Amino acid sequence: MRERRKISKRIGLSIVMLMTILSVSKQVASGQIVGISTNILDYAKFVTMNLEVGTAVARNWTFSIDGSYNPFVFNKNDADNRMQFKHLTIGTGVKYWPFYLFSGFNFGVKTQWSEYNIGGITSPQTVEGDAFGIAISAGYSLIISKHFNIDFSLGVWGGYTFYTRYSCPSCGDILQRDSRWFIAPTDIKISLTFNI
Amino acid sequence: MRRLMVILLTMSLFAATSSCSATFKLKRLRKENPTTIVNLAGTSPLHSEGEVCDTTHTESSDTLTVIDPQGNRVFFMKATVDSTGTLIASEELQPAIVTAKFRNVPERNGMVSLDFDLEIPDIMLDNNWQIRLSPILIIGEDTTSLEKILITGEEYRKDLLEGYSKYNRYLNRIITDSSKLIYTGLMETFLSRKEYYSISHDKVREYYSKKGAIYWNNYLIKNKEKKYREYVKDTLATCGIRLDSVISNDKKGIKYCYSQGLKARRNLKRVDLIVFGEIVDFNQNLLFSIPPSSPITYYISSFSSMTEEIEKYLTKVIERKAFLNTSSLIEFRKGKYDVEYGFGNNHYELERIKGLLEELMFDSEYNIDSITVTASSSPEGNYARNKELSRRRGEEITKYLEIYSDSLRAQNQGVIINLDEMDEYENDFIHFKLSPRYIAENWKELESMIRRDTLILKDKETLLGICSIKDISERKERLKRHKEYKKLLVNFYPELRRVVFDFHLHKKGMVKDTIHTTVIDTTYMRGLKALKERDYETAVVLLGPYGDINSALAFISLDYNASALKVLERLPESPKRDYLLCIIYSRMGDEKSSIEYYLKAKEMDPSLRFRANLDPEIGKLINKYGL
Incomplete structure (x- = not known):
């Protein structure tokens, strides 16, 4: 079961990345505005790699796809201090810019899917599961130079998650297997954007 | 502690006296009610305080009121016997002496020169006040104001200039350069980006404008008028003012010689002059209204009184x-x-x-x-x-x-x-x-x-x-x-x-063939009318061609001496003609001929001696040679 998931995950991910790259390059080639950003704060969150690509749809709307991936496990061999915040999050959404895209305030709505395996940070209990939901966010984009912006944003998302709770990061004792609705913060960003 | 008290006390006393002095001065002004003294130019001030009309003692000192034993009032008066033998009560009236100042001024070249001296007593002068004097000419039923005279105190002037500078500083706070009200750096960076979707320049401008600063600027502009009224209470006037002098601390009275030229107009025979005035402080409060000065009268003489009423008829x-x-x-x-x-x-x-x-x-x-x-x-x-x-x-x-x-x-x-x-x-x-x-x-x-x-x-x-x-x-x-x-x-x-x-x-x-008709020459009549009404320009144009004594008068009134001379030489001898020749020669500087003609004219018509008093050209010769 896990194996199949892994493979399908990999395929899905690569398809998404390919499509993103293709569309971005297509748009760049045809002269449209594209913004590629990466969130600095996320790197503080146990080194999550992330990328967001947004393209202009109209004067006040952009369409964006963002993803973040954290495969790292800290203190893997140390059973007592092992920490992980592994997740893969992909979201697609739109942003409304009241003045002009990629400058000033923006409000965004997106759908987001995330699979995660988090444990060992506050307690040895590890949670593993999928979450699917809708997020809203608000932010401000500050123009620094001709091609760079700094984005600030805050968001919150809610949805449904299926999860399994284990007693420790690397063992297999299942404590709980359930699904529930949830609300959580997301999109807390201070990110550097490169605009073409 | 004690020292501090003493210092405080002296300081408060000082402050009190300095503000008191102004009010004290005002009180004195109001009590004494002085007025500006206006004198004819060149005359010494009249010691006229005692000679002014004294009307309080018209009641005779000869009447005695006595209450007799019965309680009735009995009046005793001086009595005289008149021609029919009846006894009549007589009263002695005190003479009322009225001093009026007047002067004869000649009108020359269509202008009259009115000169007078203004004296301002030292009691009216103060550093914090401004004295405004307005001389008024009364001609018939018209009153004309002449240029004012302002005597400004030093403090007053300082406050005035400071008011101006305060207002200037306020004006400098208003931003007029519109580019200062926009975040230009940010806007330029934004504009340098590739504009794939068009956005109007005005919208960009408006987005990047400093809204707060603009709001504040407009507020400052709106209050400009109010601030002007608050700071600038009085203006440094440049026109309509004859004199604006600043007095310093030596408190002597001020004397100013005022000279005004007046253009001749119809029926200008007499001009009265009165000077009104007021004293104001810096907040434009009227502190004291100076009572009007006693009037000076100018009697104006001109050559137009010598016109002869000749009727001319048209020749066809x-x-x-x-x-x-x-x-x-x-x-x-x-x-x-x-x-x-x-x-x-x-x-x-x-x-x-x-x-x-x-x-x-x-x-x-x-x-x-x-x-x-x-x-x-x-x-x-x-x-x-x-x-x-x-x-x-x-x-x-x-x-x-x-x-x-x-x-x-x-x-x-x-x-x-x-x-x-x-x-x-x-x-x-x-x-x-x-x-x-x-x-x-x-x-x-x-x-x-x-x-x-x-x-x-x-x-x-x-x-x-x-x-x-x-x-x-x-x-x-x-x-x-x-x-x-x-x-x-x-x-x-x-x-x-x-x-x-x-x-x-x-x-x-x-x-x-020339025929003399009985139609009256209206051009000549109009010329005579213009001459009598002192409209000399018109008179010269209308009367010039006729070449008689009236045209000579018109020429003389406008100082066209050569034309007048030409006309007069052709005319037959008469006292008026000789008198006019005397005036012309005097103007041209030929004193000998002038005096000759004057004496001839006087011989023929002795009353011209009095006319000579009115014309300065011959008047100065009379004084010089004692004619």
Whole structure:
């Protein structure tokens, strides 16, 4: 079961990345505005790699796809201090810019899917599961130079998650297997954007 | 501690006195009620405080009031006996002395110069006040304000200038450069990006404008007026002010010599001058209203009072061409056209005509231009024949006269009668034209004769009706058949066979003739009116061409001395003329001639001595030489 998931995950991910790259390059080639950003704060969150690509749809709307991936496990061999915040999050959404895209305030709505395996940070209990939901966010984009912006944003998302709770990061004792609705913060960003 | 108290006390006392001094001064002002003293220029101030009209003591000191034992009031007065013997109470009145200041000023070149001195007593001067004096001229019913005089205190002036600088500083806070109200750096960075979707420049501008700063700026601009009124209480006036001086601390009174030129206008005989004033502090509160000064009167003399009321009449120039005509009945035999001297009355008529021709040819006054001879026949017989007859008759008469006039000329060729008009005489009398004309049948004359007749004819209407028939032969037929035809034949027809001589003459040497009419020359009248009303420009234009004493007056009033001199020299001697010459010579600097003429004028008219007081040109000579 896990194996199949892994493979399908990999395929899905690569398809998404390919499509993103293709569309971005297509748009760049045809002269449209594209913004590629990466969130600095996320790197503080146990080194999550992330990328967001947004393209202009109209004067006040952009369409964006963002993803973040954290495969790292800290203190893997140390059973007592092992920490992980592994997740893969992909979201697609739109942003409304009241003045002009990629400058000033923006409000965004997106759908987001995330699979995660988090444990060992506050307690040895590890949670593993999928979450699917809708997020809203608000932010401000500050123009620094001709091609760079700094984005600030805050968001919150809610949805449904299926999860399994284990007693420790690397063992297999299942404590709980359930699904529930949830609300959580997301999109807390201070990110550097490169605009073409 | 104690020291501190002492210092505080002295400081408060000091502050109190300095503010008290102003109010103290005001109180003194209000009590004493001083006024600015206005004097005629060059005169010493009148010590007139005691001489001003004193009306409080008109009650006689001779009346005694006594209450007698019965309790009644009894009045005792001075009494005198008058001419009829009755006792009359008499009162002695104190004389009221009124001092009025006046001066005679001459009007020259259409301007009068009014000079006066203003004295401001030192009690009115203070560093914190401004004294505003406005002299007012009263001319008839008009009042004219002259330029004001401002005496500003030092503190007052300082406050004024500080007010200006405060306002200036306020104005500097208002941002006028609109580029300062936008985040230009950010906007430029935004604009440098590739603009894939268009956005209007105004929207970008508006997005990047500093909204707070703009709001504040507008608020400052809105309050500009209020701030102006708050800071700048009084302005540094530049026009309408004769003097604006700042007084310093030495508290002496101020004296200012004011000189004002006034343009001459109609009926400007007397001008009164009063000076009003007020004292204000920096907040423009009226501290004290200076009571008006006692008036000065200027009596203005000008040359226009010397105008003479002359009536001039228009002269018309007309052409005189004389015209003379006479008709004579020269009889011709029936059907013949020769001029027969002996036939009928011809000799008499011809002699008459010849005599007239001779007379006119040698006339001293007139020359003959042309002579027209018109012959006509009576309307009987064939029209064509009558026409031919009239023509030939006219020509014969003309020829006859031509021969005669030629013979006259030949006779008189060598003889010169008039010595002075010799040339014209010879030229003109030789050539004149003799033109023959003819009227075939003189129906017109017949008609008018019938109309005019009152004795002979009875049936005028029918005859006139016949005469108006278009066809001539029918006319003649009908007339012949008329019962009064015989009367016509006998009485009227002979007169129709006549010759009319028209002599066209003109007066010798003169084609134009001047006639003096009784139409009043209105241009001259208007010129006189302008002169009397002191409108000298118009007077000179209107009166100039006439060259009489009034034109000389107009020239003198505007200082056209050379023109006036030319006019006056041509005029006959008279006291006025000599006086005017004296004025002109005095103006030109020739004192000797001026005095000569003055003495001559005075001899003829001693009253001119008083006129001399009014004219400074001769006045200064009188003073210099003690005339």
